[in-house]
Amino acid sequence: RxxxxxxxxxxxxxxxxxxxxxxxxxxxxxxxxxxxxxxxxxxxxxxxxxxxxxxxxxxxxxxxxxxxxxxxxxxxxxxxxxxxxxxxxxxxxxxxxxxxxxxxxxxxxxxxxxxxxxxxxxxxxxxxxxxxxxxxxxxxVPAAGGVTDAPWLRALLDAVQAPGALMSPVRDESGRVVDFRVDAVNADAADLPGHRPEDLVGMRLLEHYPGLAVAGLFQEYVRVLETGVPLRRGPGESAGAGEGPPAPSTMSVRACRVGGGVLASWRFHADAADLAGQLAQAQRLGNLGWSRWDLVTGETDWSDHLYTLFGRARAAGPLPLERLADHVVPEDLPQAEHLMRTLLGRREPADLELRVRVGGDVRHLRVMAEPVLDSTGEPVALHTVFQDVSQRRRSAEMLAATRRQLQRERRRIAEERHIAVELQRAILPLPRGPRTLPGLRTAVRYLPAQSRARVGGDWYEASTLADEEVFLAVGDVSGHGLDAAAAMARLRNALSGLACTGAPPDRLLAWLNRLVTHRHRSLTASVVAARFAPSTRTLVWAQAGHPPPVLRRGGGAELLSPPDGVLLGAVDEPRLTATTLTLERGDLLLFYTDGLVERRDRDLSAGFELLREAVAACCGAGPDDLIDHVLEALGAANPNDDTCLLAVQAT
Missing domain, CATH: 3.30.450.40 (GAF domain)
Known part of the structure; x- marks a missing residue:
């Protein structure tokens, strides 16, 4: 992998x-x-x-x-x-x-x-x-150095109750830090004068805030980056961070190293928000609210956001403790009872999840509570925090459903692949080692695609006809999987049967094209077919949109010039011609499918040239050794397509 x-x-x-x-x-x-x-x-x-x-x-x-x-x-x-x-x-x-x-x-x-x-x-x-x-x-490794893209960091920035930013260093050729680039900010970063938060991302720090160099803050950021020692500065008077001439202001700064950058937060004390505003922001960001139930007086205090979580109007006031169970779905009532026994009976903190009805909706609320005890150890109040985790639960349920669907799809693909492989093995048996035909020595290899989900329709034929001639063919049916394997079986059997008529290869391919266009219109295929006469060593061959064979003769090799022909199924009446080649003793022909030369990371013409060079370099080798050498030279199995090779040598 x-x-x-x-x-x-x-x-x-x-x-x-x-x-x-x-x-x-x-x-x-x-x-x-x-x-x-x-x-x-x-x-x-x-x-x-x-x-x-x-x-x-x-x-x-x-x-x-x-x-x-x-x-x-x-x-x-x-x-x-x-x-x-x-x-x-x-x-x-x-x-x-x-x-x-x-x-x-x-x-x-x-x-x-x-x-x-x-x-x-x-x-x-x-x-x-x-x-x-x-x-x-x-x-x-998506997490490598990618701190600025991490969801947890952005959530952390938004939870910081002050303006905050993550910055990465800008270095010169020698590696010295000459500036910082702002990679991410939170919503409160608008406290920087004259800019919205979205305006700050991508900025160079010293280009827009030269006062930081005057105040020495830039150098301290560099020190944090290089030493990893956090910075705690202020509150105190320092040069302003705004553009233009530095102006004194009172601010506090905190900074620490995060990965290869610096996480900084700051506060201009003259513009500090009040505590209530910060608490309201924390409630909104965390989707939570808190309450206090006084068990002695019966009084109840709720935070503002808790009314939103329970869908309760503020004018109606807080919900009494004894009526809380009215909103819990019946299936979760035993958990609510366990919560109260833990708090009031065992007098221990509790943390669990309950489903609560809010109007016509059901929300998942995480309940974190602890009892307040008097001097005798008796509970006198309950402090409770509620957090709405409904979206998290829905996401988990959707993820679980997606995983189940993915598992079913994987099983289906595995079953289909198994059937297709067994079908290929039954229809296309591969001989063990070289095989002798009249006037020829042959060798075959079939390499399935490296991807487990892809089973193709590549095939070959090498058989003796009634007149002692030899019929040779290699083909590739479009598509993958069980359909391609079944189509391969139909075309191979049809061509093998037609070859018994004694017709030349171009006529055989024309008949096969008629079969495809009339009975399998959604199908296309490429084929090269040949008849070899051992007495004269004459090879007559034709092709339909298929890569040309490679001829090795003496110490060289060349791709044969193909006769006219287009893909089977492309047109109703294609122009198909045949060409004749006289083989000499020792000549070797290599037929193959396009999975041998096609790769996503190289041009097709480069693949053909690599193939020609590999065949030429294997001078004197027989069919079996030649195929092994070619596969090694071109990178063995194609990860995305099957590969079939047929090598024949004149004897």
Whole structure:
């Protein structure tokens, strides 16, 4: 399965191996500034385990590169702890930050061969490769350095009862922090003069608030980033944060390091909101309310938002404790009784969930309560907090339903795949090893797609006809799954039957096209068909939208020029022609389906050229060895399509 370890392997063995890279370690940045190992290549497992999580204050090369924001191309193992050195690998060690989209998500350590020294050109290439690596690592480990995108952080920002922002450092070429970029803010950040919260995201701090440098606050933010020591400043007079000339103001600032950035909150005390406003905001954000029931006097106090949770008008006043059970759904009454026994009988705090009727709706309320005891230990009051968790419960139920549906769909796909595979095996038996036909030695391979959900309609035919000629064919039916396997069976059987008429291949394909267009209009297929006469070594072949065979003769190879032909099922009366090829003793022809040459990460013409080169390079090999070499050269099985190969050699 593709993951960070595979990414590290490809980085070390393929992208950097030719430059002398010997081992690679990939780490991702966590919210507390620590580095967690994500993937490794050519490092002993016990070393990777020992370095699984690197604290942010260690004298480690990876941490130093991250803190300084610049690569350490030849880190000294006598001064810095290095993973490659701990593994006993000699040679230069490089520690490089992993940056994508202007954001640092982790760091990589590369151990080079002892005779390798990364020069200027190598360093530019490594940084470019690692930028692509960081982007891919961010996809494989979404939490890597992505603190600003985390829902919990945005919820935390909104819960802070003061203006707050998360900022990431802006560094120059040497890695020195020259500014901060605002990545996320909460709604109260409008307290910054002259700007709405949405205006602040993306801003450069010193460009818009130069007074922070005068006040020394910018330097303190840098210190928080580099040391991890939180900042608590004020209240006190300092230069204002607004644009233009700095003006004195009284403010408090708090800041801490979060991942590769700084989380800061501030308050201008002249504009501080009153406590009631802050409490109201906390109720709204948390969707909660609280109450106090006095068990001696019977008096009840409710917060404003608790009326909203119970759907009760404020003019009606708080709900008496004894009437609370009237709103609980009958199935949850035993839990409500357990709640009261815990609070009043055992005199202990309680935390449980109840379903409550609110008008025609049912809400899930989390109840957190504790008793207030007098000097004799008797309960005299109840303090209770209610939180509406209905949306969370509905989301959990929807998620559970989706999981059940997904499991059913997986079972259905697995059953369909099993049937399709068994159908293919029954219809398309594969010979073990090479097979001899009149005038030919043949070999066949069938490789199913790597994706478990995809079973295709690729097929082959290699059989002796009544006149001692040999009929050869390879085809590919459109689509995947059981339908494609069934269609493959129909077309293969039809073409095999038509071949017994002795008609040339182009006429056979014309008849097969008529069958497809009249009886299977939603179907298309590609086919190459040939008749071989052993006495003259003459091969007559035709194709319908299929890749051309490859001929190996002597020490070279070429793709044959195909005769006219389009996909079966594309038009009613296609132009189909045949061409003749005389084989020499030892000539080898390779028929195949498009799954061999098609890949999403390369052009089709490049795939054909790779195939031609692979066939030419396997000079003198028989059909069986040739197929093995071609599959190895072109990357074995296609992850998205089946592959069928038929190799024939004239004897």
């Amino acid at each position: 593709r993951g960070p370890d595979e990414l590290a392997r490809r980085l070390g063995a393929e992208a950097l191996g030719w430059l002398g890279a010997r081992a690679v370690l990939l780490t991702v940045l966590e919210p507390d500034g620590a580095l967690r190992v994500a993937g490794a290549h050519d490092l002993p497992p016990h070393v990777v385990s020992e370095w699984a999580r690197i604290p942010p204050h260690c004298n480690v090369g990876l941490v130093r590169a991250l803190r300084e924001g610049a690569p350490l191309w030849e880190a000294d193992p006598r001064r810095l702890a290095l993973v490659g050195a701990a593994a006993g690998l000699p040679g230069p060690h490089s520690c490089v930050p992993l940056v994508t989209g202007g954001r640092t998500i982790g760091a990589a350590e590369i151990t080079w061969s002892p005779d390798t020294a990364p020069d200027a050109g190598t360093r530019r290439y490594v940084r470019a490769v690692l930028e692509h690596c960081a982007r891919r690592l961010r996809e494989l």
